[in-house]
Amino acid sequence: MKWFTRFAAKGSQRRVHLYTFSWNEERMLPFFFRHYDSFVDRYVFYDDSSSDATLEILANHPKVEVRRFERTTPGSYVASALTLQNSMWKESRGLCDWVIVTAADEHLHHPNMNDYLARATRKGITAIPSLGYEMVSTEFPDSRLHLASSLVWGTPAVLMSRFSLFNPDAIEETRFTPGQHYAEPFGKVCYPSRDDLLNLHYKMLGREYVCSRYALLRSGLGEVDRAN
Secondary structure: OOOOOOOOOOOOOOOEEEEEEEOOOOOOHHHHHHHHOOOOOEEEEEEOOOOOOHHHHHHOOOOEEEEEOOOOOOOOHHHHHHHHHOOHHHHHOOOOOEEEEOOOOEEEEOOOHHHHHHHHHHOOOOEEEOEEEEEEEOOOOOOOOOHHHHOOOEEEOHHHOOEEEEOOOOEEEOOEOHHHOOEOOEEOOOOOOOOOOEEEEEEEEOHHHHHHHHHHHHHOOOHHHHHO
16 A cells, blocks of 8 residues: 655666556465565555455555556456556656566566666667466465475466566557467567576465465456356
């Protein structure tokens, strides 16, 4: 519920803003912040009426602003989220060097993200796709772990290979498709010569968590989503 306003002046140290959604993510948020806090300067969460400890956790994080997720397309969570994914990051233009549009169970990973982004900036790269992996565990991990370095078993996943990290001043439109599974970015688009960024998707974390999480997500779909 806080507005993080300590923006850096143009030309100062590189800054990263992250935009995402939340709905009863209390179990995932410790992993999420442990992963991103080392290189993200500002978070904006659109919360879909969480009823667990999610809002309390977010309120206690000094870099987080929470906004209410509005279903702007009646009967469709997916379409409403898509509208936001294609627009919410635009407010960061002129305020940061990179934005991330992601989900609470996705960890964009490089062994040294700060140096990687600094090099990308120097090379004039503006759009960094990620190679997706569906990470797998037989049980839900200890909340004190850093998942990218401790839970390293997974399988390549085409639908998790996302366009989630880019320069908001160079990209005019992301043109995501539903679920953010594909994108056709428009603007000054310059990709790296090779794919070194990974997108680690942490949902298959033991049978109990998988079943309960999918049951919750299914209950949040609108009639339009179910029809589709």
